[in-house]
Amino acid sequence: MIEVRDLVKIFHARGHVVRAVDGVSTHVARGEVVVVIGPSGSGKSTFLRCLNGLETFDEGHVVIDGMDLADKKTDINLVRREVGMVFQQFNLFPHKTVLDNICLAQEVVRKRSRQEAEAKARQLLAKVGIAEKESEYPSRLSGGQQQRVAIARALAMDPKVMLFDEPTSALDPEMVGEVLDVMKQLAREGMTMVVVTHEMGFAREVADRVLFMDEGKIVEEGPPDKLFSAPEHDRTKLFLSQVL
Amino acid sequence: MKQKTPTWPWTLLLGLILLTVAGGIWWATKRVDYTWRWNRVPQYFVYRAELVEHAPADGRVVEVRTDGDDAVVVFESDTGERTEIRVDVGTVQVSEGEDLFEGDPVGARFRWRVGPLTKGLWTTLWISFFSGVLGLVLGLVAGLARVSKNPTLRGLAILYVELIRGTPLLVQIFIFYFFIGTVLNLDRIVAGILALAIFAGAYTAEIVRAGIQSIPRGQMEAARSLGMTLPQAMRYIILPQAFKRILPPLAGQFISLIKDSSLVSVIAITDLTKSGREVITSTFATFEIWFTVAALYLLITSLLSQVILWMERRLAVSD
Numbered sequence A: 001m002i003e004v005r006d007l008v009k010i011f012h013a014r015g016h017v018v019r020a021v022d023g024v025s026t027h028v029a030r031g032e033v034v035v036v037i038g039p040s041g042s043g044k045s046t047f048l049r050c051l052n053g054l055e056t057f058d059e060g061h062v063v064i065d066g067m068d069l070a071d072k073k074t075d076i077n078l079v080r081r082e083v084g085m086v087f088q089q090f091n092l093f094p095h096k097t098v099l100d101n102i103c104l105a106q107e108v109v110r111k112r113s114r115q116e117a118e119a120k121a122r123q124l125l126a127k128v129g130i131a132e133k134e135s136e137y138p139s140r141l142s143g144g145q146q147q148r149v150a151i152a153r154a155l156a157m158d159p160k161v162m163l164f165d166e167p168t169s170a171l172d173p174e175m176v177g178e179v180l181d182v183m184k185q186l187a188r189e190g191m192t193m194v195v196v197t198h199e200m201g202f203a204r205e206v207a208d209r210v211l212f213m214d215e216g217k218i219v220e221e222g223p224p225d226k227l228f229s230a231p232e233h234d235r236t237k238l239f240l241s242q243v244l
Numbered sequence B: 001m002k003q004k005t006p007t008w009p010w011t012l013l014l015g016l017i018l019l020t021v022a023g024g025i026w027w028a029t030k031r032v033d034y035t036w037r038w039n040r041v042p043q044y045f046v047y048r049a050e051l052v053e054h055a056p057a058d059g060r061v062v063e064v065r066t067d068g069d070d071a072v073v074v075f076e077s078d079t080g081e082r083t084e085i086r087v088d089v090g091t092v093q094v095s096e097g098e099d100l101f102e103g104d105p106v107g108a109r110f111r112w113r114v115g116p117l118t119k120g121l122w123t124t125l126w127i128s129f130f131s132g133v134l135g136l137v138l139g140l141v142a143g144l145a146r147v148s149k150n151p152t153l154r155g156l157a158i159l160y161v162e163l164i165r166g167t168p169l170l171v172q173i174f175i176f177y178f179f180i181g182t183v184l185n186l187d188r189i190v191a192g193i194l195a196l197a198i199f200a201g202a203y204t205a206e207i208v209r210a211g212i213q214s215i216p217r218g219q220m221e222a223a224r225s226l227g228m229t230l231p232q233a234m235r236y237i238i239l240p241q242a243f244k245r246i247l248p249p250l251a252g253q254f255i256s257l258i259k260d261s262s263l264v265s266v267i268a269i270t271d272l273t274k275s276g277r278e279v280i281t282s283t284f285a286t287f288e289i290w291f292t293v294a295a296l297y298l299l300i301t302s303l304l305s306q307v308i309l310w311m312e313r314r315l316a317v318s319d
């Protein structure tokens, strides 16, 4: 489903050269749930954003469902409608109601009729448990509710892959659970997911594989049981001792 | 902390200051021996024009009768053609059986006519409106070019904005009228509107740029991650939000434009300012007319401010 080969992303910031992603290769199979962990600034977000072309990369290949992002002829908008993304800061459209947030891209990008889009939106709102909020504006919702709307908005495009960039990091602790529950349900339904998170409990429960990143590289990867209980590298051990 | 200072002393002070200013003006005009003639002003807004009706040919008055507020004079020319001439009752200058020569006055009608100040005000309004709309379009295009990734577009937009903002509007109007207007054979009104639009467009471009850049990056990223193209994201996500934020500065810009439009009077466009000047040459009510003109500008701009305030409140529902 996702094939990443020798991915390199370099930032030039104020004379510094930052190799944010430095030679990452990995493969995510259909229906697989991959959790990416690592210290702040290790390149997790940048890696994730390269997967849907929000960040252009300098070297390597990212192939999504057979479409190579490194190929200039690939229409990035076609790729993106197959790849849903959920952001740390929700990024809901503040000038649109919850329902319109979920309908807009369906109508504009997928060319669905308003009725079709609304039906889909209502079904997804029920799924994430906030059917009653459809005509509210995002600013009236709690963080947890906003993030669930954001998930519904991404799902409305019927993506083949969902990317999550620290979806619970901006939430008050009591709201983390409701968002993780939605994500767990998605994982159970067989969605292909790449999740950057600090929620080790979530990783343990639903991840098929955990990637540990540091300084732009995948230092270690493996099933959660193995990686959490018997990490091989010192850096992984150090990081886990700090977060667990 | 609980503190409650009474506001009435300050209100009183404000009143005192205003009274002093008014007194000062009164005293100053007293010193230059100016006689205020405010009663002369209204006729430059509307007046009753007298339209004299004349006999269409040599002939004779057959009949004079009244019909409501009109008097009807039935006139028969020497060749036997009958015409009915309607005039206001009380202005009839002929009687039945009287012989008339072509061009003799029969009577008159009084009609309300708009005066030069009303016409000037109207001209100012529509010139401002058209240059404002055109300026908005220009500003939107230039503002989008300004934030585009294409260096050519960006360069052009920067050049446009810097060129216009770095030179006085009066000079731009002259250049437009005498140079571009001559080369392209433009009407003075068109030249004036274009000059104002291009001027307003440059400032609007900066407002639009600032508005677009004030929208958090995450909004564009969310839109693009859903598969929207850049134009779609701009149209549905960025611009509607930016518009809400730029409405106040945009309104301020439009209010400035109304005031700046007074400069087109230098290329002989009879706007409010030019009308004021013309009226002064035929009366000697210099002070009254200038105060009236100022009050009219103030009236339009403050009405506009109210409209904008209302729109802002309407748009604020989602915040």
Ligand SMILES: Nc1ncnc2c1ncn2[C@@H]1O[C@H](COP(=O)(O)OP(=O)(O)O)[C@@H](O)[C@H]1O
Residues within 6 Å of the ligand: A011, A012, A013, A018, A019, A020, A038, A039, A040, A041, A042, A043, A044, A045, A046, A047
């Ligand atoms: N737009 C950018 N410009 C310059 N440097 C960036 C940019 N985005 C990220 N970086 C740098 O790239 C590195 C990786 O960042 P990021 O992917 O956000 O890490 P993480 O998500 O793991 O915290 C950091 O050193 C960060 O400073």
Ligand SMILES: [Mg+2]
Residues within 6 Å of the ligand: A044, A045, A046, A166
């Ligand atoms: Mg990050």
